Amino acid sequence: MIQFLVNQELRSEHALDPNMTVLQYLREHLGKPGTKEGCASGDCGACTVVVGERVTDQQGQESLRYRSINSCLTFVCSLHGKQLISVEGLKHQGQLHSVQQAMADCHGSQCGFCTSGFVMSLFALQKNSDGPDLHQAQEALAGNLCRCTGYRPILDAARQSCRQPCRDQFDEQQAQIIARLKAIAPQQTGELNSGDKRCLVPLTLDDLAELYEAHPEARLLAGGTDLALEVTQQHKTLPVMIHVSQVAELKRVDRTDTHLEIGAATPLTDCYAALNEQYPDFGALLHRFASLQIRNQGTLGGNIGNASPIGDSPPLLIALDACIVLRQGERQRILALEDYFIDYRITARQEGEFIEKVLVPLANDAWTFRAYKVSKRLDDDISAVCAAFNLRIEDGTVSGARVAFGGMAAIAKRARHCEDALLGKPWNAATLEQACEALAEDFTPLSDFRASKEYRLLTAQNLLRKYFIELQTPHIETRVTAYV
Secondary structure: OOEEEOOOOEEEEOOOOOOOOHHHHHHHOOOOOOOOOOOOOOOOOOEEEEEEEEEEEOOOOOOEEEEEEEEHHHHHHHOOOOOEEOOHHHEEOOOOHHHHHHHOOOOOOOOOOHHHHHHHHHHHHHHHHHOOOOOHHHHHHHHOOOOOOOOOOHHHHHHHHHOOOOOOOOHHHHHHHHHHHHOOOOOEEEEEEEOEEEEEEOHHHHHHHHHHHHOOOEEEEOOOOHHHHHHOOOOOOOOEEEEEOOOOHHHOEEEEEEEEEEEEEHHHHHHHHHHHHHHHHHHHHHHOHHHHHHHOOOHHHHHHOOOOOOHHHHHHHHHOOOEEEEEEEEEEEEHHHHEEEOOOOOOOOOOOOOOEEOOOOOOOOOOEHHHHHHHHOOOOOOOOEEEEEEEEOOOOEEEEEEEEEEOOOOEEEEEEHHHHHOOOOOOOOHHHHEEEEEEEEHHOOOOOOOOOOOHHHHHHHHHHHHHHHHHOOOOOOOOOOOOO
């Protein structure tokens, strides 16, 4: 059984289809149609809802953290022990919530189809902001599309609702909600079981390892932003899933003397601070990693584990010489990330083995790291090419080189010929051009609807030239650029 709150109502579910999304649950199971389906792929934001969960600060004070998510990509099992807030839960005692009132006052709605999603993103923004901030508002709304109103009045609504946020029923009832969430906090492995399909929700790393050894056919579910597409877009059935996001050990970010240790189920939103502190280019790229709703759910381990050739984090992590810790039962092994990817969607992961954490070396002043993402849109878009360069230059000579690309092959991988053309050579324009030519030996990219093979190769070469220019003129800040 799993338990959660829907607005203020306690829900207990057991014999429920584990493949049911939160969007379907709200609309078809609970009769709450305010949440809309626009794309069923996490692109439009019409299905946005907010999840509240208990968090404890360093002083031991408990509070509620609210985050926007795409309900079309979220399976119901993900709600275990949390509060789901839908648009129906905002109006209180006959009065519109302040974010709803702001949308009305600023004329932020026309046909109204996207409005509930915008309202929920604004609600999460209001709960997480200290005042009106245009950049923060744009980031919060980047995952919501409107085809008729335009964004100016909606940004006006964001400004109004964050300028003087009114104390609402969620503030008034915070202590009560925390107490109710404590009362339903998971104490043992949860389960949804519809007879022909089941989802298991372990609480500890040992439980997860035991379950996965017993059910190696199960699909591991963390954020689900990729896995859910098999259900919503490909209409597949997932007979057995193991939901890992209740495992606290998988959601830690620790710093040792040499590495950042990032749990595989840590949401990308929570990875940001640690990665940005060490590698600002990594942080900048995370701001462009899909939408805020996706980053609130998607995990670093998931972005690695799905082995997509256009995943944004693998080329950066490969260039940084990151490793992963793999767990199988009671056994662990450490594998260099570059050795994890074998071929398209094929990895070195063995049966019953899962990614436990990602080990990212701490920044070293002797190396210079840069990352660049090229996509058709600045925000919320998949890379055509993602490049990461990490060079050590001593006395004008390249003494260390790690160059990695995504979108150039069936896997994210290093450009070995390019690295060889750089190593031991003077860091100058002639060496640069030789390294650019060597990229043609490293990659034979494909043409698809995002870019042609010629465009990809030329872009990869130009990004290396861009890296060279930036290192020659460090005052130039043109990183993580999108090309249209």
